[in-house]
Amino acid sequence: MTAPDLHPEELLDRAAAGTLSPAERERLEAHLAVCPACRFEQQARADFAALPAGVPKIDDLVTRALAGLPTAPPPRRARPPVGLVAAAVALVGFGSLAAFRLAPPLAAMLGLVQPAPATSEPPRQTGRGDGPRAPTPSRPLETDPAGLAPDETPGSTTPPRGEQPSSANAQPAPAPAKPRPAAPRATDARTTPSAVSPAEPGRDAEAPPPGQRAAVGSDADVTAASLFREATAARTAGNREEAERRYRELAERFPRSTEATVAHAVLGRLLLDLGRPEEGLRELEATLDGGPSALREDALAHRALALDALQDARARAAWEQLLREFPASIHARRARERLEALPPP
């Protein structure tokens, strides 16, 4: 074994950390003089360290990642992380239909989408997006606190989007600009999965007092926001049947609320996950029927998936519509793959 075979990795580490002693520096330099591989490594480490951090897209990427999480967190397991990570790489590998189907709009639950006033708003206009849209950045769910365009929130005083400060390069601070509930949140209740407290999507005035869950069936207490919270809590706890019941009740009792629109979107994907694409399709189409733009891209993609699952001839048109309206969509790759695979019209 020659000297270059005995690479002094610890010395390279200490050199990188700037903690070499004079004697160690001498030893390292003697090795580097005869070992191009270590010289290359040392210089390449410095080269990579000089790369700047990729900050501008962080909010966008985090939002998309949150939207792509499965409905319930996996239980704690005792196995080491490496195997699981490797499996995750294999499972989630981009373009994975399985991961794609699992994606719920968790970002909406986290307050990354700020719904509009729920119960007092007039009926929504429908038929939005029937015509071609200008290309938009690939953002399945908006991080902009004003994620709902002004024309989607009648009565809103939100200025036009063009007047909003750009959030693209802002520090990650997705907290909604609108007032949060005055009462403090029960932070201690957020430490267990069963007590996950998603962002309140409803109006403050509708929310029950902190710590008090609305009793469904009692009209005095039940609001769109309270039903939404209950449905979300059930969904994140993995209780899909209960979540489905709550979302359906919400959509039935408060059909014009923003929560109902989100509920249609979440329920649509939930039903797809449950292998009920026909029902899921109905929910997703309800989302598209006047739903906010923040949900539209995602709903279009899942509607296309539902049609695919049903082997419906409209699947091709659905994927094409997604690409037409959102050419930079995160789902664009899947859309193009499906369009190649589907029979020509």
Next chain:
Amino acid sequence: MGLPAAPATPESLAERAAHGDTDATAKLLRLVAPGMLRTAHALLGRGHPDVDDVAQQSMIALVQALPSFRGECAPAHFANSITTRFALAARRRQTTRATRTDDAIEVDTLFSDARTAVDHVLAEKRRSAIRELLGTLPEVQAETLALRVVLGLSLGEVAAATNVPLNTVRSRIRLAKEALMKRIEADATLLELLEPSP
């Protein structure tokens, strides 16, 4: 008046996120995302079309892996090691497709300090050489070398991030360096990229 709440640490956020705390999950992702995106950029090259996908899917995988995370290493290292795996997988796919879209010299955007343009070009060529090498190495060697060279982790940090003994890390690095040495010997231009030995 009570004491102000202590700021959440990455470790505490990871622990809460592992238990399904969505608020902690979002905070943790925002904390580690810059490093993950930087890792994807570093391994794939800034112009690579899969950079965003790799970063995003790595974040999803991170959240899914958190329940098994035992704090063997810093959450940021854990996150970056996941990104490394995704990026290397993307790199292998790219190698298979034999397409080259990612190794363009990015002299104008990558550096803002006083290094000369020649230095920038040499640095990017060295990065490209490492990226190409990573695409040809066996998976575990590539991961180990990437964590060490691209992310700059120490031996111990690599061992913790990959959950293998230190000697295994040494062995993998040694094998990866053998491959690097052969590559250097086979391509004299790589030697020209090296600054003179001290």
